[in-house]
Amino acid sequence: MSDKTSSKAIILIILCTFFTSVGQLLWKKGLVSLNFSDGLSFLNLFIILGFVSYGFGFILMLLALKSGELSVLYPIIATSFIWISIFSPIFFPTDVMNLWKWGGVILIIISVSLLGMSTKKSKGAEAKEEING
Amino acid sequence: MVSAFVLLIIGFGSLIGATGNLVIKKAVDGAEFRKLLFSPKLWGGMILYGLSVLCYLLALSREELSVVYPLVSLTYVWTIVLSVKYLNEKMNGWKYLSLTGIIFGIVLIGMGS
Secondary structure, X not given: OOOOOOHHHHHHHHHHHHHHHHHHHHHHHHHHOOOOOOHHHHHOHHHHHHHHHHHHHHHHHHHHHHHOOHHHHHHHXXXXXXXXXXXXXXXXXXXXXXXXXXXXXXXXXXXXXXXXHOOOOOHHHHHHHHHHO | OOOHHHHHHHHHHHHHHXXXXXXXXXXXXXXXXXXXXXXXXHHHHHHHHHHHHXXXXXXXOOOOHXXXXXXXXXXXXXXXXHHHHHOOOOXXXXXXXXXXXXXXXXXXXXXXX
């Protein structure tokens, strides 16, 4: 039993990173066009769509976590840091990536993946758990 | 360089979000899926989540997305600390490495911003 994560869980988590990343871009777009003197402008279309997209991603993540191992799912979730670093500068020209930021992003992706690995049980522990039911 | 205000609001927001994680975890552990809808813990966790999103949006209104988004990985650091303290989860080498790496990553992004 080296891999208990179904392909369904993997597809769910890939869709989750897509929707959460799109949600971030929509939020930023909505906040850029925000007029702070008008309180109601907080509820502009981009921000609302951002909430819908983010919420959808959140539900997909819960479903994936139900049937998948963190050691597999966390590294995939962490790829959203790459998507944001690529797409934010494309949509928002004032946002610029540089070597420091890429270095930080890569370090964070590796670290989050390691965190997923830390949940992987040794074979002995897994067998013991099966016996105990 | 990221402003102190943005750092503070992300630090605070990610702590609230990680607390939300912890409360939601306590709600779903061993619970039946249908009964979850009426679980005060689940709703409490959701409210904390909502508050952390508000902090995030406040930070996002003042700083670039490619800076704010990775800084939110601070949530992972808080989650490790809280789940060791309150869920009796064990600390191990992977977790120490991960915690250190995320903090260094955040420092690098701060330097590049």
